[in-house]
Every structure is written in structure tokens, then in C-alpha cells.
Amino acid sequence: MSTSTTTLLDPTAETTPVERALTPRKASLEGLTVGLLDISKPRGDVFLDRLEEHLSRRGANVLRFAKPTFTKPAPADLRHEIAATCDAVIEALAD
Amino acid sequence: MEDEVEAMFDRGWTDGLPVVPPTETRVRAMLDGTSRRSDEVVALMPPNLAECTVEKVAVNAVLAGCRPEYLPVVLAAVEAVCTDEFNMHGILATTMGIGPVLVVNGPIAERIGMNSGINVLGQGNRANLAIGRALQLVVRNVGGGRPGEVDRATHGSPAKLSFCFAEDEAGSPWTSLAVDRGFARGTDVVTAFCGEAPRIVTDQKSRSADSLVRSLADGLRSAVSTRTVIGMDGMLIVSPEHAARFRDAGWDRARFMEELGTHLEVEADTILAGAGGIEEGLPGGFAGMTLPKFRPGGLLVVHAGGPAGLFSSVVGGWVNGSMGSEPTSREITP
Numbered sequence: 001m002s003t004s005t006t007t008l009l010d011p012t013a014e015t016t017p018v019e020r021a022l023t024p025r026k027a028s029l030e031g032l033t034v035g036l037l038d039i040s041k042p043r044g045d046v047f048l049d050r051l052e053e054h055l056s057r058r059g060a061n062v063l064r065f066a067k068p069t070f071t072k073p074a075p076a077d078l079r080h081e082i083a084a085t086c087d088a089v090i091e092a093l094a095d
Numbered sequence: 096m097e098d099e100v101e102a103m104f105d106r107g108w109t110d111g112l113p114v115v116p117p118t119e120t121r122v123r124a125m126l127d128g129t130s131r132r133s134d135e136v137v138a139l140m141p142p143n144l145a146e147c148t149v150e151k152v153a154v155n156a157v158l159a160g161c162r163p164e165y166l167p168v169v170l171a172a173v174e175a176v177c178t179d180e181f182n183m184h185g186i187l188a189t190t191m192g193i194g195p196v197l198v199v200n201g202p203i204a205e206r207i208g209m210n211s212g213i214n215v216l217g218q219g220n221r222a223n224l225a226i227g228r229a230l231q232l233v234v235r236n237v238g239g240g241r242p243g244e245v246d247r248a249t250h251g252s253p254a255k256l257s258f259c260f261a262e263d264e265a266g267s268p269w270t271s272l273a274v275d276r277g278f279a280r281g282t283d284v285v286t287a288f289c290g291e292a293p294r295i296v297t298d299q300k301s302r303s304a305d306s307l308v309r310s311l312a313d314g315l316r317s318a319v320s321t322r323t324v325i326g327m328d329g330m331l332i333v334s335p336e337h338a339a340r341f342r343d344a345g346w347d348r349a350r351f352m353e354e355l356g357t358h359l360e361v362e363a364d365t366i367l368a369g370a371g372g373i374e375e376g377l378p379g380g381f382a383g384m385t386l387p388k389f390r391p392g393g394l395l396v397v398h399a400g401g402p403a404g405l406f407s408s409v410v411g412g413w414v415n416g417s418m419g420s421e422p423t424s425r426e427i428t429p
Binding site for chain 2: 005006007008009010011012013015017069071073
């Protein structure tokens, strides 16, 4: 029996993702600022319009955002703007 | 003792097929295939935007089964797809079954033994398959792009394993794809196109260029969907026997593209939402218009395939331009 070992080089990026705790769930929508992010797929606005109605009725302030295109990640500036102005965000697919 | 092939499956390094163990000896030999420094950062690899060095590309090229002389092509392909205009992140993440289709031009293709002839899109050629596979393994291993995670493809496609081939330049009646895209003749170039799996357009009866160009246009009209126009690109892979009809007629690439374009005009009324009882389609504002199937420059034409067979192949694209993916070419350097 051979006892030799083979060393293989790692094909991955050898990075460890940063893990962050989820933000605590909000007890109420009253007075919260909720961002609605439209990823710019067809009829995303139909879905988000309806969500906005429901959220507003429950006392939330709704801010609307949209990605320039659904095919690419949201630009950093947009992500920062949402983080700076909203207590919560809902990102919506559609079609 | 751990079986090394099984160990690589267990670590998630493979695309579902066994890979070649990346020993230090093999990786060193692979790095001899390029003059670039091993620690040079080639690109930030989506989706994790991880720094991708020449060495990491080499390790994945070993996994994929590449020979060292293929490495410059893999490096150029990595550079091409990791651009904002090609948008590898979106191509990986989309539910649509599309992936990077690589076309290689220039003398390097023959020098490293790539196939541009019989069964060009099929099995049997190490260079074609390993180069395409190496790119996908870099996306998987360095970028962290795996099916069921950021990769959300509904069906995916066999092309997501490897879709890479060379153009048959010597037998073509036309200038090559790379020359058409602005490179000097004789330059080694890889072009990345975001595409579906290929499908065949059969025409075994046309003997005139005029008949065949209409027939090919018919085949192209259904790329992605007959209901999509302008917003999605396409690729047409013309076989030698089909290309011969255009050579006989004296049609150069420009004439062929012009004639093809005239037969790819679509009456918008036939593809409006609701037309023919189909809800998918264009908004009513397009009524009465005549529209091109492809935007200017949105159809890439390549000459490849075996010497016999009256078939060409169509590869449907994806959302094009700044909204999606732009075909992207890079010179292959030693």
C-alpha cells in the first residue's frame, strides 16, 4: 500500500464571505420608511403599486426605486441611497 | 486514503464531470503556457467579484483538461467576459438558459489544434471543449457562480458546460468574424457572445444564393422567440456547403448581411401582443411599423462546420447592449 499523499492546488478564490446578522424584524410598519426596488422587469410596477397601497394603508412611508436594468446588479450608489433613506426594502421580481 | 477525483467532487470544484487533479507540477506546466506573471490579476470574477489571478485561471485550466498552449485563449476569454459590457454576472444569474459562446479566430486556433470543421459544435476535440470548460470552471470556482445559488437558470443548457469553437477562415468566402469586428487579419482573437444552445436550420434544396438567404432568414426569425425583435442578438454559423452558394454568387460578407437584413424585416402587426391569440408580443404603439429582427451589428456570422452537409446553425442571444450583454472580443496574447 502506498502512503504517499498528493497536494492539490485550490481552484477557488479562497475568500470567506462576511456573515452579518439579519436586522431585527420590525414590530410594526407604522412610521417606517419602506423602499420598493423595481428591478425593471415587465409589470414589476403593477406588483409594487399594489404593495405600496397595502404598506401605505398600514402607516408606512413608501419610497420607490428602480434598477437601470434587471440584468445587472443594482449600482452601488442606488444601494447606498436605499440604505441611507429606508428602514426596510422590498426587492421585487415580476413578469 | 481519500480518492483525489472523489475529493474534488466533494469540495464542489467540478461541473458534474470528473476533473484533472491540479497538482503543483501540472499547474507549473500550465503557467509555462503564458508569459504573464502568475500573480497578475486578470479580472474581478463575478458573481463574488473575486480577484482572479493568472494562477487561479491556470489551476482551473488544469481541472478542465487544458494543455498549456490553450492558456492564453482561456485568459483572453476570462478578460472578455469580466467586463461591464459583457455582463457575466447577469448571464450567470438569469433564469434564461444562456452562457458565454466563444469563437476563436487567428492562427492560434490551428496551432493549438482547435476544431473548425466536422462536428465543430460537438464532442471529440480537446481544445474546443477544455477551453470552454475552463472558463466555466473559473466562473464556478473563483467567482462562486453555482447552479441553484446565484445561477438561477430554469433549464440551463449543455452549452453551459462548454461552448467554444474556431472559425474556418481558410475555407470561408468571407472575411472572418474578428476582421468584421475591427481586428487586423491574422490577429489571434477570442469573441464572447452570450447565447443559447445552437439549433439547426436545414435547407437541402436551395441552389441559389437568393433562395438560401431567405431560408436562413426564416430560421433566424425564431431565434429566442418569433415575438422578439431588436432587443436580442443572434449568431449564425454558416456551413461550408451553404457558404458555397454565396461564393458562387459572388456575395461578399457585406452583400450577404445586406440581403439577409432585407429578409429579416418583420411586420410589427404580426407580433403585437394579442396577435394570433398570443399575449406575448410588442406593445400596441408599434402597430403598422416594419422592424428589423436584429439591431445593427446584432447578428454575428461565423463560417464553420464539416465539408458536407446542407445545414447551418442559429444561436439565439439574450438582452443586448447596455441593458444586457454586448458581444466582446479580446486579442489573445502570449
